Amino acid sequence: MSDKVLELPGLVDKIAVVTGASRGIGAAIARELARHGADVVLTARDPAPLAEVAAEVKSLGRRSTVVAGDLTLPDFGSKVVNAAIETFGRVDLLVNNAGATKRGNFVDLTDADWDDGFALKFFGAVRMCRLCWPELRKSRGAVLNIGGAGGRTPDKPFTIGSSVNAAMMAFTKALADLGREDDVRVNLVNPGLIRTDRLEKRIVDAMKADGITRELAEQQLSNQAAITHIGEAEDIARIVAFMLSDSGMLFHGSLVDADAGYTKGV
Ligand SMILES: NC(=O)c1ccc[n+]([C@@H]2O[C@H](COP(=O)([O-])OP(=O)(O)OC[C@H]3O[C@@H](n4cnc5c(N)ncnc54)[C@H](OP(=O)(O)O)[C@@H]3O)[C@@H](O)[C@H]2O)c1
Known part of the structure; x- marks a missing residue:
């Protein structure tokens, strides 16, 4: 069997902003979108691993730009969007992936831990959506939020992450309602253990x-x-690319569990 990458329709020459793109799931998504012909705006705090991902994108024959900074800072999101427009002229796809919520005993978790958890993953995603929306509306683009299986199956060591991921699902559904009017597809993927x-x-x-x-x-x-097994970042990246491509046109307001059986409820 040939190992040639089968092209997903509708990703060639698309401009994709990916947050948390320096490692893990975000880096895998950036590489996968580039593999299918997209150019990518890569953002996270540490510039060194971002530069490595940029080099991989280049080796796949696509362009990228790196914007290093802290997504919890209120004015950082506009730097990312401005860099995307200056470099590529528009934004077609937004992947909100950056997230880091602290696990631990509920009584030991502080207000600061809760603030940090929501500041990065939830408010970071909300702000990026708001800033990118005019561009996405023009390009009839798409948003893909990365949630987490804990949002559907909350448990005691993961009170913050469960709450943030549940909020991500509600936000995705609400924004999809606007996206239906504005021609912007909005979806979410819930990874399990990756x-x-x-x-x-x-x-x-x-x-x-x-x-x-x-x-x-x-x-x-x-x-x-x-669960059946621990997944790889590339497993999530392939699902994300499919949902963002024209093959995923029927996904709208969809909350997709890609979690090897973590979610037990209907
Ligand atoms: N791995 C799993 O099993 C799993 C399961 C369910 C859900 N998820 C979700 O999937 C997403 C990615 O997870 P992952 O496992 O790939 O995480 P990871 O390997 O820890 O990567 C997190 C990414 O976010 C960036 N980041 C962290 N803090 C940031 C900040 N303040 N500002 C900007 N960027 C920041 C990191 O880069 P810098 O540190 O350089 O900023 C990195 O690129 C998260 O939303 C996570 O909740 C993961």
């Missing part, structure tokens, strides 16, 4: 706490979540 730096910390913590091997720690995490 092998990235975020999950690596949980794996290492379990290895240390129980004195077990990596393989056992991963099995333990899979069993606790009752």
Whole structure:
């Protein structure tokens, strides 16, 4: 069988802004969109890994621009959008992926932890949507929000993340209602357990706490979540690219669980 990439329709020459694009799921999404012909605006705080992703995008024959900074700062989002317009002239696709919510015992989590969790993932996404909306309306573009399975299946070590991801789902549905009028598709993907730096910390913590091997720690995490397996960032990236492409035209206001069985409810 040929390993040639089958082109997804409607992504060639699209301009995609991807937040949290320096590693993990965001970097994989940026690479996957570039593989299907999109140019990308890459943003996160640390410029060095962003430059590596930019080099990978270049090696795939596409253009990128890097805007390094903290998405929790109120004026940073407009820098990203301005850079996209200065470099590429427009924005067609927005992927709100940046997120880092603290896990822990509820009583130990502080107001600052809650503020941080919402500031980056929820308010970062809201602000990027508002700033990009005029461009997306012009280009009849699309928004793809990355949520998380905890939004549907909240649990006690993940009070912040569960709440943020539930809010992301409600926001996605509400914005999709506006998007129907403005011709902007708005959707969300809920990953379950995906092998990235975020999950690596949980794996290492379990290895240390129980004195077990990596393989056992991963099995333990899979069993606790009752999932088939831990996914890879590329698994999420392929789903995101499909939903943003013309093949995903029927997705609108969709909240897609890509979680290996994490979500048990209907
Ligand atoms: N991995 C999973 O199992 C899993 C499961 C469910 C949902 N998710 C969701 O998927 C998304 C990506 O997760 P991931 O596992 O790929 O995370 P990750 O590997 O930790 O990457 C997070 C990305 O966000 C950026 N970021 C962090 N703080 C930022 C800030 N203040 N301003 C701007 N950018 C910032 C990071 O770059 P810098 O640090 O350089 O800023 C990085 O590019 C998150 O929304 C997460 O909640 C992940």
